[in-house]
Amino acid sequence: MAEFDVVGVGNAIVDVISIVDEAFIVENHLAKGSMSLIDAERATQLYASMPSGIESSGGSAANTMAGVASFGGRAAYIGKVRDDQLGEVFRHDIRSTGVSYDVPYATDGPPTARCLIQVTPDADRTLNTFLGISSLLSPDDIDPALVASAKLVYCEGYLWDIEIAKQAIRKAMDIGRASGAKTALTLSDSFCVERHRDEWLELIGSRVDIIFANETEICALYECDWDTAADKIAGQVEIACLTRHSSGSVIVTADERFAIGPEPCEQLVDTTGAGDLYAAGFLHGYARGLDLATCGRLGSLAAAEIIGHVGARPAIPLSTLR
Amino acid sequence: MAEFDVVGVGNAIVDVISIVDEAFIVENHLAKGSMSLIDAERATQLYASMPSGIESSGGSAANTMAGVASFGGRAAYIGKVRDDQLGEVFRHDIRSTGVSYDVPYATDGPPTARCLIQVTPDADRTLNTFLGISSLLSPDDIDPALVASAKLVYCEGYLWDIEIAKQAIRKAMDIGRASGAKTALTLSDSFCVERHRDEWLELIGSRVDIIFANETEICALYECDWDTAADKIAGQVEIACLTRHSSGSVIVTADERFAIGPEPCEQLVDTTGAGDLYAAGFLHGYARGLDLATCGRLGSLAAAEIIGHVGARPAIPLSTLR
Numbered sequence: 001m002a003e004f005d006v007v008g009v010g011n012a013i014v015d016v017i018s019i020v021d022e023a024f025i026v027e028n029h030l031a032k033g034s035m036s037l038i039d040a041e042r043a044t045q046l047y048a049s050m051p052s053g054i055e056s057s058g059g060s061a062a063n064t065m066a067g068v069a070s071f072g073g074r075a076a077y078i079g080k081v082r083d084d085q086l087g088e089v090f091r092h093d094i095r096s097t098g099v100s101y102d103v104p105y106a107t108d109g110p111p112t113a114r115c116l117i118q119v120t121p122d123a124d125r126t127l128n129t130f131l132g133i134s135s136l137l138s139p140d141d142i143d144p145a146l147v148a149s150a151k152l153v154y155c156e157g158y159l160w161d162i163e164i165a166k167q168a169i170r171k172a173m174d175i176g177r178a179s180g181a182k183t184a185l186t187l188s189d190s191f192c193v194e195r196h197r198d199e200w201l202e203l204i205g206s207r208v209d210i211i212f213a214n215e216t217e218i219c220a221l222y223e224c225d226w227d228t229a230a231d232k233i234a235g236q237v238e239i240a241c242l243t244r245h246s247s248g249s250v251i252v253t254a255d256e257r258f259a260i261g262p263e264p265c266e267q268l269v270d271t272t273g274a275g276d277l278y279a280a281g282f283l284h285g286y287a288r289g290l291d292l293a294t295c296g297r298l299g300s301l302a303a304a305e306i307i308g309h310v311g312a313r314p315a316i317p318l319s320t321l322r
Numbered sequence: 323m324a325e326f327d328v329v330g331v332g333n334a335i336v337d338v339i340s341i342v343d344e345a346f347i348v349e350n351h352l353a354k355g356s357m358s359l360i361d362a363e364r365a366t367q368l369y370a371s372m373p374s375g376i377e378s379s380g381g382s383a384a385n386t387m388a389g390v391a392s393f394g395g396r397a398a399y400i401g402k403v404r405d406d407q408l409g410e411v412f413r414h415d416i417r418s419t420g421v422s423y424d425v426p427y428a429t430d431g432p433p434t435a436r437c438l439i440q441v442t443p444d445a446d447r448t449l450n451t452f453l454g455i456s457s458l459l460s461p462d463d464i465d466p467a468l469v470a471s472a473k474l475v476y477c478e479g480y481l482w483d484i485e486i487a488k489q490a491i492r493k494a495m496d497i498g499r500a501s502g503a504k505t506a507l508t509l510s511d512s513f514c515v516e517r518h519r520d521e522w523l524e525l526i527g528s529r530v531d532i533i534f535a536n537e538t539e540i541c542a543l544y545e546c547d548w549d550t551a552a553d554k555i556a557g558q559v560e561i562a563c564l565t566r567h568s569s570g571s572v573i574v575t576a577d578e579r580f581a582i583g584p585e586p587c588e589q590l591v592d593t594t595g596a597g598d599l600y601a602a603g604f605l606h607g608y609a610r611g612l613d614l615a616t617c618g619r620l621g622s623l624a625a626a627e628i629i630g631h632v633g634a635r636p637a638i639p640l641s642t643l644r
Contacts, residue, residue, distance in 0.1 A: 016411075052388075052415035052635060055377035066374075085407040085433070089338075093374035111407070313374060
């Protein structure tokens with residue numbers, strides 16, 4: 001039996017979350033609903049203009065692994081933090097969810113990554129990421145034995161910015177495929193897709209079994225409408241999980257399509273982590289051998305939980321959701 | 323006109339908040355509902371056993387000043403953080419609430435203080451404070467011009483542990499009295515009262531105009547029942563604001579008593595900061611020259627807001643409460 005259901009690879013980030021009004025987004029020239037990379041200077045300037053907030057561990061793939069563990073799955077995480085206070089917070093939180101996390105602290109280089117998040121009254125989230133040490137994840141940080149012990153290897157597109165991190169993702173996927181694991185990729189963000197389209201088309205064609213993408217991401221990848229993009233991705237990967245915001249998701253394979261409805265959410269508060277937790281539910285179900293429609297439903301359940309409160313880590317054990 | 327309504331002096335702390343069950347309190351030998359001081363080793367050990375959480379700026383008097391500012395009052399804060407990540411978080415958050423905060427970062431010594439907080443299903447909070455640099459607040463950190471420019475000087479009992487911090491409180495109170503300000507003290511915690519009873523009786527008798535205390539604290543101070551304690555404190559200070567948990571509060575002077583009912587709270591979630599925000603409402607009203615019953619009602623309103631969500635800083639502008 002594989003030791004882990006899923007090993008996730010991504011940017012290890014602590015979120016700094018503030019509730020703002022729409023005017024704040026406009027005044028600070030933020031790309032609403034998207035993820036923008038910011039440098040240390042811009043981070044300082046933007047943070048100074050933000051209202052008081054809360055800090056919570058995040059990182060897309062890390063949120064997904066925390067979700068898998070919350071469902072009762074066996075998850076491991078690979079991502080990089082510094083030996084600083086936010087690094088300690090990140091390590092504490094991911095481990096306390098039951099996720100295996102053994103990447104040692106970096107002892108030099110930039111500080112632990114943080115993402116300045118503005119949540120607007122419409123529950124949309126705008127991400128401004130200071131990548132810090134997280135983007136310097138290298139192939140050396142990919143433990144071959146760990147990756148080979150998982151049924152699924154899940155990588156986040158956000159990590160695809162610096163050459164050594166790309167090598168780290170390729171290495172993880174290659175080890176996974178060699179050991180019989182399925183490889184999964186989330187496109188993460190439409191601006192990421194724009195930046196990396198050609199490389200990702202190559203990556204998807206050569207190394208990816210399962211893809212996660214929302215509407216803007218899959219349309220950006222193929223530069224076309226959603227229906228056409230769905231047809232195209234079906235020929236490229238084994239399974240495409242295409243989320244459609246409040247309409248739920250569609251799971252696409254070469255032969256079949258499953259439309260998955262959204263699950264009810266009592267109060268829509270903060271959509272941060274919705275895609276991450278959808279992936280958690282799907283991957284957990286898939287690792288347990290459930291049918292694709294049920295995997296999608298677990299994704300919808302987890303997404304509905306996460307958008308009902310501030311922050312991108314589950315507030316209740318997802319294993320209690322039915 | 324005085325430049326500030328209130329200047330607050332206290333331990334500058336970042337809270338680390340986790341939701342736990344009652345068994346966690348028992349298994350970790352925690353003093354439920356109280357504040358325990360912990361050293362770095364115990365902090366590491368306790369943090370490791372805590373579930374994942376969120377970080378939020380706190381500190382009793384800092385919460386109170388944030389509350390005063392949220393009411394629209396002019397507040398300043400004096401407390402000490404290091405030039406580390408949590409120090410930056412603390413400074414950002416207190417300033418972003420509109421509180422004036424100009425104590426420079428300490429560039430050496432222990433790290434910024436943190437308080438490991440366990441919130442149980444009954445909404446009670448258990449505090450475990452690693453004081454770090456905060457307890458080393460010294461008389462040099464008390465800016466005489468700042469203190470002299472306030473109508474009220476508010477000090478927290480939690481700060482009363484290390485000799486130089488005691489000197490800092492005495493200095494702040496002496497400057498306040500010399501400049502015509504009223505001085506206020508919160509007893510903070512019954513264990514604090516036990517540790518410092520004799521010194522505090524002397525401090526109260528010689529330097530304090532307004533006192534804040536809950537039932538266990540005022541009873542611990544005089545080692546007697548509440549009614550007797552209320553009579554005793556009435557002879558010692560000008561105004562005693564005696565909170566009585568879910569029953570509201572009683573404001574006691576030499577001549578009068580005002581019973582203040584609690585304000586409704588939709589859902590009781592986390593009582594962290596309830597006393598701090600009660601003090602904020604009272605002090606704000608007092609600085610604005612409102613009658614004592616109205617001051618108490620503002621305290622109840624602010625306390626009701628803070629216990630309806632996780633964390634000890636207001637989630638909405640308190641100026642909107644009526």
